[in-house]
Amino acid sequence: MIHNLKNVLSILCFLFLLVVSAQSEEGEETTSLKQFQNTNTPQERFNFFFNAIDRYNVNSAYDWLDTIKIYLSNAQKTNDTLASKLYRVMQTQVYNDLGEYDKSTTLAKELYASKDSLDSTSRRIVLNVLDDNYANLQLFDKQIEIRKEKRELGLTENVAFYDIYSNLGLHRKARNQYIMEVKPTIADNDSYGLAKYHSKVGNYLRLDNSAPTALSELKKAKAYLDVFINDISIQKTEEQLFQSDLLKAEIEGNIGKCHVLLNEYEEAIPLLENSIEVLKTSPNNNYRGEVIENTLYLADANLQLERFFKAKKNLDIDFDNMGTLQNIKRNSLLAAYYDRVENFKNAATYYKRNERIKDSLNEKQSSIIKQQLVTIVANEDLENSQRLIDEQKKINELARNEMKAKDERINLVFISLIFTLLGFAGLVYAYLKSIKNQRLIADQKYIIENALVEKDSLLKEIHHRVKNNLQMVSSLLSLQTKNTRSKAAIVALEEGKSRVKAMALIHQKLYQNDDLSVIEMQGYIESLINSVQSVYKKGGHNIxxxxxxxxxxxxxxxxxxxxxxxxxxxxxxxxxxxxxxxxxxxxxxxxxxxxxxxxxxxxxxxxxxxxxxxxxxxxxxxxxxxxxxxxxxxxxxxxxxxxxxxxxxxxxx
Structure with a gap:
């Protein structure tokens, strides 16, 4: 009996081991790395590698790197040059995904030195990797050269500068150029494109310390993305759904960061946590920076809510290749944490670390960024100067036409009260639009080397003439008041005259100032109130x-x-x-x-x-x-x- 029982137990153990072994083999077969190894040719492995949307979900990038090195070594031993190049392109991408940008750049440059022997797909991949490497290494002049090369190869139509401007801290300029270049290319029914557009604009606003406005743009982006995801009439691939999830996580993360900036910590925490979890599933390093930023903001929110254990847990995460500014923020949060828990020795240590980093950054980065800006602006001048001149001519012509239209609207004052009010509303709208155009012209002139020589004197003359023209409008309204018996018409004309004087006073203050860009508001308000009191002569003086x-x-x-x-x-x-x-x-x-x-x-x-x-x-x-x-x-x-x-x-x- 005992002998039979032993036999039964042996059989059960054997069957259990078979099941475990089968499950283990089945699990191995489902991983992307195992599928990669099971493909037959180097070209098939190359295609599988760059099309796998979840290649790092089970196996890390280091596992992939070790496997690719083995295949590369075998290809080199058999003198298979085509296979060697394909594996080296994959190796270049993996180093980029790991954040080892120097190694990735060295390999990519070696590959691109013999670009004639690369197929079009490999060229595009190598150039994209170099583009991303130079951005992370802050070699923006090199990044521009790569983008020009991509344009010459037909991989892109325009050399975009907005992301480079943002990396240099010029977020408002980045946003303006992004809007100008990208908005016209998006169709009104392209929900996904509009979601990406508003997400980018919202993020630039957030980086430019405009959190309330950024929050509005980001919520608009999320609404467009929800429309795209829920639209059953659009057939979506697995890749499109995966990218939609990543974009949604990115938008939610930026919304969470805006809530932190607005001191709305409870609203921020779930958004940041969800964003971090989803962005971690990205198969490359595109979202590594976002994960680090979201984690730091999450730590900040927990710290403000005095959830010290969670905050410290967030700050203790060991991220590879953390940026300098991110390192400064992490040290600041750690110092604040130790201050709050009254460990002042550790707090002082992190404060000192930040001081050393900032001193080093000030010494090295200042001259480097200046050189980068000079190079970028010079390139942009060479590329776009003729286009800017043509646009400026059109704007000047438009301004002349608008001035002529203003004169015609002023003449309509004498026809009737209704047309006077309509003409004045149009004048205000056209005038504000003209001011925006002047500001755009000023921004564009800044890029052109000698366009600012006579700006101050010309602007003073313009403001003086505009002030005189508006005073003439005010005088015409006064004459019309004297010739009008209708009390309602007189009141309306007096109101119009008061509004014209308010605008004229702006221009008077401007051409009297040394600085033509701003107006000192205390003096302007006093002058404006005196002007309004002169209109209401019978009242207002005892207030x-x-x-x-x-x-x-x-x-x-x-x-x-x-x-x-x-x-x-x-x-x-x-x-x-x-x-x-x-x-x-x-x-x-x-x-x-x-x-x-x-x-x-x-x-x-x-x-x-x-x-x-x-x-x-x-x-x-x-x-x-x-x-x-x-x-x-x-x-x-x-x-x-x-x-x-x-x-x-x-x-x-």
């Missing part, structure tokens, strides 16, 4: 007005909408806020701008807004004009009804 804008400067693109908004608010207070007595009337104006973030507040202690304010919002030209102007400042006008008076406020960039 106490407090202006808190000392030291605040705005450029012309923000100053003109701001001046028109303030003109509307002060005029409304003088007209409606104090109908019986203005002796105790008070107006408070507050304007501040720190960096790229600004805040405006206007309050009075008058009778407040009427009950039907919401209905008047759609019919009142003044409120509609203010809403449109605030929209141009990329913000929203907020109105609070106080117990006494009213409060208007908005944030702006």
């Amino acid at each position: 106490s007005i407090t202006i808190d804008a000392e030291g605040t400067e705005l450029d012309i693109d923000r100053a003109i909408p701001f001046g028109l908004i303030l003109n509307e608010l002060v005029s409304n207070s003088f007209k409606y806020a104090f109908p019986e007595n203005d002796e105790n009337g008070k107006i408070y104006i507050h304007l501040r701008k720190n960096g790229d973030q600004g805040y405006f507040e206007y309050t009075d202690n008058g009778v407040g807004l009427p009950e039907d304010t919401e209905e008047r919002t759609h019919s009142s030209m003044g409120i509609r004009l203010m809403n449109r102007l605030v929209n141009q400042l990329q913000s929203k006008l907020n109105i609070d009804k106080e117990s006494e008076g009213v409060r208007f406020w908005f944030n702006f960039n």
